[in-house]
Structures are given as C-alpha cells and as structure tokens.
Amino acid sequence: MMNRLMLVLVSVLFAVSASAIDSGKAFDDPAMQARYDRLIAEVRCVTCQNQNIKDSNAFIAADLRREIRRLMGEGKSDTEIADFLVTRYGDFVLYKPRYTGKTLALWVAPFLLVLFGGFGIFRVVRHRMTLPIEDEGRTQ
Amino acid sequence: MNRYLLPLVAALILIPIMILGLRSDPSELPSQYLGKPAPEFNLPTLKDPTQFISTADLRGQASLVNIWATWCGGCRAEHPFLMTLSKEQNVPIYAINWRDNREDALKWLAQLGDPYVASGFDGDGRVGIDWGAYGAPETFLLNAEGYVVYRLTGPLNRALWEQEFVPRLAELAK
Numbered sequence: 189m190m191n192r193l194m195l196v197l198v199s200v201l202f203a204v205s206a207s208a209i210d211s212g213k214a215f216d217d218p219a220m221q222a223r224y225d226r227l228i229a230e231v232r233c234v235t236c237q238n239q240n241i242k243d244s245n246a247f248i249a250a251d252l253r254r255e256i257r258r259l260m261g262e263g264k265s266d267t268e269i270a271d272f273l274v275t276r277y278g279d280f281v282l283y284k285p286r287y288t289g290k291t292l293a294l295w296v297a298p299f300l301l302v303l304f305g306g307f308g309i310f311r312v313v314r315h316r317m318t319l320p321i322e323d324e325g326r327t328q
Numbered sequence: 329m330n331r332y333l334l335p336l337v338a339a340l341i342l343i344p345i346m347i348l349g350l351r352s353d354p355s356e357l358p359s360q361y362l363g364k365p366a367p368e369f370n371l372p373t374l375k376d377p378t379q380f381i382s383t384a385d386l387r388g389q390a391s392l393v394n395i396w397a398t399w400c401g402g403c404r405a406e407h408p409f410l411m412t413l414s415k416e417q418n419v420p421i422y423a424i425n426w427r428d429n430r431e432d433a434l435k436w437l438a439q440l441g442d443p444y445v446a447s448g449f450d451g452d453g454r455v456g457i458d459w460g461a462y463g464a465p466e467t468f469l470l471n472a473e474g475y476v477v478y479r480l481t482g483p484l485n486r487a488l489w490e491q492e493f494v495p496r497l498a499e500l501a502k
Contacts, residue, residue, distance in 0.1 A: 234357060234462035235462050235463050237354075237355055247427060247453070248453075248457075248461075248462055248463075251427070251452075251453045251454075251456075251457055252457065255454070255457060274360075275360060276360060276367075276457060276458060276459075276460040277357060277360065277460050277462065278357060278358065278360050278460075280357060
C-alpha cells in the first residue's frame with residue numbers, strides 16, 4: 189500500500205518536471221548542452237525574480253533562453269553572454285554577480301563582517317580573561 | 329559611556345541605510361540605459377511590414393517609446409491615457425509592439441484608437457530584450473539626441489505623467 193502510494197507520488201512529481209520548460213535538448217553536443225544548462229541556471233528570470241530562467245515558464249525566460257542558445261550558436265564565450273545580459277538587465281540578472289566596482293560591497297561585506305565580529309569577540313574574551321575569578325552566583 | 333559609543337555610531341549609520349532599503353522596491357529594475365543612447369533597432373511597422381522604423385527616427389525632438397502588447401492588461405489600462413496624451417501633448421509617442429500578433433495588435437488599435445506616430449512590430453521579442461524590457465507596459469522618455477532620460481515600468485496615468493514626465497520634459501526643453 190505504502191509502496192503504491194510512493195509510486196503515485198513519485199510519478200506525479202516527475203510528470204510536473206517533465207512538462208516544464210523546453211521539451212527536447214537545445215544542443216546535440218553534450219558538452220554544449222551541459223554548458224547551456226549551467227548558463228541558464230545562473231540567469232535570473234527578470235519578471236519572476238526568485239527563479240532562474242531554467243525553471244521559469246515566463247515568456248521572457250523563454251526568450252532569454254533562446255537568446256543564450258543563439259549566442260552560444262554564434263560561438264560567444266560565457267563572458268560575452270554575461271555581458272549581453274548585464275548590458276540589458278544589469279548585474280541583478282546574474283545569480284553570481286561579477287566582480288566590479290558596483291558589486292564589490294556584495295563580495296567583500298561578508299568577510300568584513302566576520303572580521304569585525306571576530307575582532308569584537310576577541311576583545312570581549314581578552315577583557316574577561318583579565319577579570320578576577322569570582323563566584324558571582326553565591327552570596328554568603 | 330565609551331562602551332555605548334560604538335553601537336550608537338553603528339546604529340546611526342545603519343538606520344538611514346535601512347530606511348532607504350525599505351523605500352526602494354526590489355522588484356523594480358532600473359533601466360541600464362539611463363543617460364545612454366537608446367538601443368539601436370530597426371523594425372517593420374505594424375501597419376505596413378515594408379516600412380521600417382529605427383532609432384534614427386526617434387531623434388530630433390524629445391519622444392516617448394511605449395512597449396506594449398495585446399496580451400498585457402496594464403497596456404489596456406493605460407491606453408485611454410495614451411490617447412489623451414497624443415491629443416493634448418506635442419511629444420510624439422512611438423511604440424514597440426512586443427511579442428505580439430500583428431492581426432490582434434491592428435485590431436486593438438482600430439478598436440481603441442492609435443495614439444502612436446508609428447509602431448514597430450517586434451514579433452519575436454528581440455528588440456524588447458535589447459531594450460531591457462521585463463514586463464509590459466514600459467514607457468521610455470528619450471531626449472532629442474535619442475538618449476534615455478527616464479523609464480517607467482507599469483501603466484502610465486495622469487498622476488505619473490505629471491510627477492515623472494512633465495518636470496523632465498520641461499528640463500529637456502530648456
């Protein structure tokens with residue numbers, strides 16, 4: 189009984205993913221197909237902003253996939269394809285923003301925060317080490 | 329006293345940044361072409377596929393470029409105001425009919441009126457992408473040299489016109 193239920197659930201899940209997005213492969217060459225799959229997973233759908241264009245059914249996502257296929261077909265490099273997208277939609281369109289002046293804060297901030305936090309903890313701990321050991325909890 | 333100074337300074341710096349963050353709408357993407365020349369295009373017109381409209385046609389005076397389609401609800405909402413604009417203002421309105429179907433678009437203009445000096449027909453949506461469009465309607469304000477001065481996403485109406493376009497047009501007219 190459980191097995192049958194699982195089978196139904198699993199087939200429903202697969203049915204959903206099978207009906208999603210472009211049917212068929214974009215490229216015959218497996219290397220190109222892998223590159224294409226990687227590229228479209230890194231591009232944000234601009235109307236449905238928490239999805240990448242690989243998973244989105246929005247027409248703009250379909251158009252962007254088509255443009256990426258076209259650019260790849262023209263022999264453009266990954267950087268050139270990223271440039272194409274960023275020129276039109278800005279850094280936001282890439283899930284992994286490039287290292288530029290504008291996105292510097294994005295890349296550096298986490299390290300700075302860890303550094304500051306660590307320094308803060310270090311100071312507190314060092315300060316406490318100088319305190320005399322006393323039994324605060326008990327009064328006699 | 330000193331131990332409160334650092335948190336206080338940090339809070340004073342962070343609070344304005346956070347208030348700014350609350351005010352901005354993260355789903356609204358700024359146009360990448362602000363202050364830059366509008367992207368080049370050359371499209372057959374909606375009414376006559378043998379005629380073409382290109383970026384060069386937009387130069388010479390300030391103009392509006394409206395990206396619209398018959399599948400777009402917001403476009404229907406703003407259409408009456410575009411009709412009013414085309415009658416009361418002397419700013420030419422051009423259109424990019426985005427990812428649409430020519431017959432539907434022509435029917436729309438015949439039924440609701442045609443506020444556009446010319447409409448380019450962008451059936452496969454490539455020009456829309458070149459313009460960085462991510463929804464429709466979008467309305468670009470271009471100066472006489474064809475540079476993008478402002479972009480509005482979403483339906484245009486009287487209030488937005490007065491607020492966003494009128495001051496910029498006045499600035500351009502100087």
